[in-house]
Amino acid sequence: MNVKRPTRSYRMTARAEAVQRTGTRITDAMLRRFAELPYDQIRLEDVAEDAGVTVQTLVRRFGSKHGLLAATVQREQTRLAEERAEAMGHDPSITLRRLITYYEHYGLLILKLYAEAHQAPGVPEHAERARAYHVNWCRQAFADALRAIEEPSLRVRREAQIVALCDAHTWRILRFDGHLSMRQTESAIAELLLPLLSHKQ
Secondary structure (H helix, E strand, O other): OOOOOOOHHHHHHHHHHHHHHHHHHHHHHHHHHHHHOOHHHOOHHHHHHHHOOOHHHHHHHHOOHHHHHHHHHHHHHHHHHHHHHOOOOOOHHHHHHHHHHHHHHHHHHHHHHHHHHHHOOOHHHHHHHHHHHHHHHHHHHOHHHHHOOOOHHHHHHHHHHHHHHOOHHHHHHHHHHOOOOHHHHHHHHHHHHHHHHOOOO
16 A cells, blocks of 8 residues: 655645744734733733743744734734724715724724833834824825715814824723723714714715
């Protein structure tokens, strides 16, 4: 009975997949630690233990704790951008509801990134890209309403207002400082946002 040995290309593919799975475990472990602890309290030894690898493996793959956080943030930004893109709808009310749901899942993590980005080289650039993405998302999500405004200075002001009202900081202030429920937060922002989107300027 002849038993076929795995081909070289198969072995290489299997090895690459194993490396990718290891990298995913490490970044998953880093994300959990970052969500729970201040960045300066995260230890590579704990991340490595959570991921089931050695510190040497972690350092060989990501270089340092800073490098690991940067890689984790980059991965999450790609994933979250895809989810946030799906929040856009033809109806501004639906778009807002989806945005609030998105912040319920990821808002605190996003704000933590903004607050602690300066502690890790390479991460502030990711935070700046996230802010730029938010502005562009607002422009696209409410493009019809913005295009309907003929006066340039008013259009610029409305865009800035939309960006501020749809920001994670606004969500946090209403949700936690204001002690509003998720639906109350949605209503509070809608009461401020939807009149700005009216074509009656």
